[in-house]
Every structure is written in structure tokens, then in C-alpha cells.
Amino acid sequence: MRDFDTIAAIATPPGESGVALIKISGTDAKTIVSEIFKMKTGGIFLNSRPWTMHYGHILEHDSGDVIDEVVVSYFMAPKSYTAEDVVEITCHGGYASTRRILEQVMVMGARPAAPGEFTKRAFLNGRIDLAQAEAVIDIINAKTDQSMRTAMAQSQGRLSREISTIREKLLNMLAFIEVTVDFPEDDLESATAEKVKDNALEIVEKIESLLKTSGEGKIIRDGLRTVIAGKPNVGKSSLLNTLLMENRAIVTDVPGTTRDVIEEYLNLDGIPIILVDTAGIRDTQDIVERIGVDISKQKLVEADLVLFMLDRSRPIDNEDLEIITRLENNRYIVLLNKTDLEDRLDYDHPILQDAIQVSATNGFGISELKKRIKDMFFDGTVKAGEYSVSNDRHKEALMRANESLKDALAALKGNMQLDVVSIDLSTAWSYLGEITGDTLQEDLIDKIFSDFCVGK
Incomplete structure (x- = not known):
């Protein structure tokens, strides 16, 4: 999944505008831009400090002709959007300038970014999890201030933190069961079963609380389809x-x-x-x-x-x-x-x-x-940023995790062996990991990012 070649794309919509942005990410981003960027100060961009902006001109590499007057910003890994070296070229908007600059970036060794590849790299490099990455597209698609606030809350890890807390508790329960099973002579099975039951009930209550927000959250995210x-x-x-x-x-x-x-x-x-x-x-x-x-x-x-x-x-x-x-x-x-x-x-x-x-x-x-x-x-009030679950994929994962936890509770009620209960708890842990991307298959991750626009 990890492909560390340098990618580039136009990050702003096509058409006439005051400015446009070309984004380059990867190990060679700074070197590539240095070959075609002439700083007004006469310095060398390759020697520039990170998190600084520089004024100058983008040149055609072979002829040296000026293509456009630009401002170039440099962000050094890991403190960038993708957690890689990132260079952003701000040029005049319009078709001709942006395309010619992008072509020169490609000539110098970058390849075109796939849809959502910048955000995908941020996910693969551990800067954000999958739920936060999906919130990026929700921010772009937001139609109201409320939907924007909800998407921002998710992009900042609101749901992810809650899911991580639940998964950590499940992991502790699984470890507790394993110790009990490995040392039967200590006669801890009854006490462990009671503790696992209490924790499982607490987690079910938390998951169902999250699921209650899903109806309103989906409306805030996707809109209420209202037919006259x-x-x-x-x-x-x-x-x-x-x-x-x-x-x-x-x-x-x-x-x-x-x-x-x-x-x-x-x-x-x-x-x-x-x-x-x-x-x-x-x-x-x-x-x-x-x-x-x-x-x-x-x-x-x-x-x-x-x-x-x-x-x-x-x-x-x-x-x-x-x-x-x-x-x-x-x-x-x-x-x-x-x-x-x-x-x-x-x-x-x-x-x-x-x-x-x-x-x-x-x-x-x-x-x-x-x-x-x-x-x-x-219920009469639209609460700002309080809808934790707005994505159908997240809702489905929570529902499946909840079903597995209830299966575990049924097994405990039936006095089944703890190692059987641990299977259901492990399944719930895995379903919850699909939300943050920890346990999601590669092809599904690719599908999620393919829905993003190029340049994001």
C-alpha cells in the first residue's frame, strides 16, 4: 500500500480565478520544484527553511522562459498534510498557467496524484485515521454551517477517540480472559465472567448511545431529501x-x-x-x-x-x-x-x-x-457538532460490533467457556477497528479514497 514516489496535482477547481494551487508531496518534492523555481531574492529554493513562503517565477526547464509569477511554500515532513515533504505553488488562476506549471513538475519527475491520494498518504503515514480522512470529504461537501461543524469535529478525532477508548477496553477484557484461561488453578473464571459482563454492558450502552446520533448525523451530512x-x-x-x-x-x-x-x-x-x-x-x-x-x-x-x-x-x-x-x-x-x-x-x-x-x-x-x-x-433543536455518527459505513460497523457484544453477553448468560466469549469480543474489536481503518481491508480503503477529488 505504501508507495513513496512523488505525486502532484492541481488542488483548486478548474476555471478562471485569482489564484490556483499546485500541490507536490513526496521525498523529491523540494528537489523537483528547485529545478524550475527562480527565487526573486536570488537564493536557491533547495536551501530554503521549512514552513516559509518564497516569491519568484516558475520557469520552463528546457528554455528558461518564465511561465508565471508565483509564491512557493515548503512544509517539511512529518509536519505537513501528508506527513511527507510538501511543496505548494500558488500561481495565477486559469487553465494555461496551472497546466503548464503542472507539466513542468511532471517533467522533473513527479507523477499525477490519484483521487484522494494526498489524504490517503496522510492516513497511511499515521497522521490521521480513516474516520478523520473521511471527514475531509464531508468538509468539502458541507452545505450548512452545522454540517461543516459536524465534519470538523470528526476531522479533529471526536469519533475516533470514542472508538479508541472502547477498543482499548475490549483489549483489556480479552487480556483478562486470556490470563484466566491460562491459569485455571487460580479459580478466577467466575469473577472474570462477572467483570467481563459488566464491561460488555457498559460498552453496549455506549455504542447504542452513538447509534442514536446516526439518524440526525446522516441528515446533517447528506441532507434531508424532502419531496413536495x-x-x-x-x-x-x-x-x-x-x-x-x-x-x-x-x-x-x-x-x-x-x-x-x-x-x-x-x-x-x-x-x-x-x-x-x-x-x-x-x-x-x-x-x-x-x-x-x-x-x-x-x-x-x-x-x-x-x-x-x-x-x-x-x-x-x-x-x-x-x-x-x-x-x-x-x-x-x-x-x-x-x-x-x-x-x-x-x-x-x-x-x-x-x-x-x-x-x-x-x-x-x-x-x-x-x-x-x-x-x-x-426534537426541536439542531445541536452544533453533537452528531458523532454521520457515515453509513461507521453506523454499520457499530451495529455489527453491538451484535457481537450481545452474542458475548448471551454466551456468558449461558455459562459458556470464556474462550468462546472471547471470540465474540474479538469480533467486536475488529468491527470497531474498521471505523478508524485499523482492521479494514486494503481494497475497501482504496474504494473510500477513490471517491475523493484529485488534489485532496
Whole structure:
């Protein structure tokens, strides 16, 4: 897994910008840049001190022509992002300058970095563990301050410390069992079994406490997929525009105006909402509209939350009832739109008991809607940085570890031999190690880092 050749990549997005950054990491990073960098002071970059910045020009190696005016920074191992020697070249943004500088770095011996390879090297060199490495991509993808704070807490080792503490306790339990098994003449088995039981119960309680944060944590990390559903012309697109505070969707009095799915991000008091406006669900002979209706039905299946809109100026009809039957497996909020018109709904229908009166055009009821969403998913309060588990991989590992611990407790209750109990404890220890990367297979580690962008 360890490949110590020198790598390089453009670390900033492509396109026109004020500045761009080219990152080089590896044993030869400083030597490579010294060959093409002329310092303005006349000094030699190879002799420069670490953690300093130098102004000058990048030259084409063969011709000596100036490519760009740059600032070059040098970070010496192990106090760098990758725990290797790292050189960063800050040049003017744009395609031509960055590409030409990167080409010269390659000519001098570096190779292109693979996606996520800089962070992978930080992990392989022991500067961060796998949970912290995965938090890097969460920081990049964060859509709200809350999701940013949660990702930063993980990148600083919040979850890793808790997992390490649990694994250390499991290791001590395994050592205690081994001593007891190796010295049966001391008659310690009963006392050891009781101690292992107490510790296992304590760890199960801790793991289940972590798992309780996973639902909210996943929403903070990935966003709450919220589908606005209803039959045509009930005000779905108007609600989308009101929530976004911009005219994102076309709104007309003609039923069936929305024929495709519109997705937008909304920051709801720190909760990242993936807001999905769908085509009105109804029977139609229009081929294009029918495709949109089929997509709308699929989006209902995928939704974390459905905002089911009814036009309160019209009685509930068969089209509404068909949508209601599709909500049986969803978490949903019923919105009664068009409060400015005469109310013609029959409130005996059970789905209307907790409905919210709204106006998608003037914003009436939107505050109540936001409060309802927070109450439904976060018990009314979104707590800054308190969601330890936000990654599906981490959740699965915790669940498997918890199952193994419960198997160990069942074995203890059944008065089984301690060396049998130790197998379940060892399995739990291994599952928890997958979170930090201590016991994860190489191909899975490669897959995790392949999802990163090049240059990170």
C-alpha cells in the first residue's frame, strides 16, 4: 500500500480565478520544484527553511522562459498534510498557467496524484485515521454551517477517540480472559465472567448511545431529501419558490406545468434540505407528463420526508386519495395551501388532523412548517457538532460490533467457556477497528479514497 514516489496535482477547481494551487508531496518534492523555481531574492529554493513562503517565477526547464509569477511554500515532513515533504505553488488562476506549471513538475519527475491520494498518504503515514480522512470529504461537501461543524469535529478525532477508548477496553477484557484461561488453578473464571459482563454492558450502552446520533448525523451530512408532492395545480412549485426565496420553478394556473423534477438545496436553520419539486401526480394521456408523474412516484419512495400539498379550496378527490395511499411508508407533513380562498375541505378525514395551513404565495405558515420539520427529526433543536455518527459505513460497523457484544453477553448468560466469549469480543474489536481503518481491508480503503477529488 505504501508507495513513496512523488505525486502532484492541481488542488483548486478548474476555471478562471485569482489564484490556483499546485500541490507536490513526496521525498523529491523540494528537489523537483528547485529545478524550475527562480527565487526573486536570488537564493536557491533547495536551501530554503521549512514552513516559509518564497516569491519568484516558475520557469520552463528546457528554455528558461518564465511561465508565471508565483509564491512557493515548503512544509517539511512529518509536519505537513501528508506527513511527507510538501511543496505548494500558488500561481495565477486559469487553465494555461496551472497546466503548464503542472507539466513542468511532471517533467522533473513527479507523477499525477490519484483521487484522494494526498489524504490517503496522510492516513497511511499515521497522521490521521480513516474516520478523520473521511471527514475531509464531508468538509468539502458541507452545505450548512452545522454540517461543516459536524465534519470538523470528526476531522479533529471526536469519533475516533470514542472508538479508541472502547477498543482499548475490549483489549483489556480479552487480556483478562486470556490470563484466566491460562491459569485455571487460580479459580478466577467466575469473577472474570462477572467483570467481563459488566464491561460488555457498559460498552453496549455506549455504542447504542452513538447509534442514536446516526439518524440526525446522516441528515446533517447528506441532507434531508424532502419531496413536495400533490396533484397538479395545488401550489407545489410556488412553495418551492417561497422556501428558496427565488423564482426557481415556473408557476402558472395551467395544471401540469411542472413535468420534470427540480432539486435545490435549502439551509433550514442549519439542516441541509434537498428540496425536490415533482410533477403533479394524476392520470394523464400526455406522454411527457406521464413520464414526469412516474418519476414523481419514484421520488416518493426515495424521500426522507414528503410535504403533501392539498388545495383547501377543493374537496379531497380520488387523485388526492391515490397519493395518500402512497404515503403509508413515508414520514410526511400535510400542507393545506391557498388560505386566501374559501375552505372546502372535510376535516373528518384523518390525514387532515395535524395539517398545517399555508400560503405558498405570501409565506403564511412557513415558520410553522420549519418548526415541524425540526421537531420531527431533531426534537426541536439542531445541536452544533453533537452528531458523532454521520457515515453509513461507521453506523454499520457499530451495529455489527453491538451484535457481537450481545452474542458475548448471551454466551456468558449461558455459562459458556470464556474462550468462546472471547471470540465474540474479538469480533467486536475488529468491527470497531474498521471505523478508524485499523482492521479494514486494503481494497475497501482504496474504494473510500477513490471517491475523493484529485488534489485532496
